[in-house]
Amino acid sequence: MAMMMRADAQDNRRRILAAAEEVYASGADASTERVAELASVGIATVFRHFPTKAALLExxxxxxxxxxxxxxxxxxxxDDPGAALSGFFAHLVIDAAGKLAxxxxxxxxxGDDTEAERASYALHTAVGELLSRAQKAGAVRDDLGLDEFYALLIGASRGAAAMELDDTARDRMLEVVFAGLRPMEAHPRTT
Structure with a gap:
């Protein structure tokens, strides 16, 4: 029978995870000691919850x-599946630098990233459901598969992070991507 974690231990774990996310997503001064300091716990408490840095990062x-x-x-x-999908796409692009770090x-x-791979697959599945709803609503071209959509998402995310795009450039890039996602009949024809 698994033991229940005491309320204070659960609180420490949450604070450690939140601090670690902030520290490691920034890339600057990324150390376990900095995580402990930011979480207001001792380094031993961090290692009691996460025996290795890899376990903490995972x-x-x-x-x-x-x-x-x-x-x-x-x-x-x-109510608007197209706006939900494009808003979430933009959110993932904005969030990408921290996640990639x-x-x-x-x-x-x-570290072993088996659990992270499972969590990534669950996110992939949820994005697929958003894409399917947007396609059924006629907001996104229906000839686009999830793998192609996800490739666009990953490319835009990594590109924005690598180029350190400012908000204006990132938003313009997203406008171009979203224009390409619109159903074909929404694109003006040139003759």
Whole structure:
């Protein structure tokens, strides 16, 4: 029988995860000591919850991916499926730099990312449901598969992060992507 974690231990774990996400997503001064300091706990408390830096990083990445999955699932009831999909796409692009920094730190730590892969697949599935709803509503071209859509999403996310685009350039890039996602009949024909 699994033991229940005391309320104060649960609170410490939540604070550690939140601090670690902030520290490792920024990339600057990314250390376990900084996580402990920001979470207002001792370093021993961090290691009591997460025996290795890799375990901490995987927990942070899984938590972040699960939160994104939950956000996508919450949008499945949106009145405007097209706006829900484009808004979530933009959110993922804006969020990408931090997520990529955490994923890179996990890889560098030699961690096992099996749980992160599962969480990533669940996010992929939720995005697929958003895409399907937007296509059924006629907001997104229906000849686009999930893998193609996800490739656009990953490319836009990595590109915006790598180029460190300012808000104006990022928003313009997203406008171009969204224009290409519109149903074919929405595109003006040139003769």
């Amino acid at each position: 927990a942070v990445l899984v938590t972040r991916l699960e939160r994104l999955r939950d956000q996508a699932q919450a949008l499945l009831d949106a 955490i994923a890179e730190a996990l890889r560098a730590s030699g």
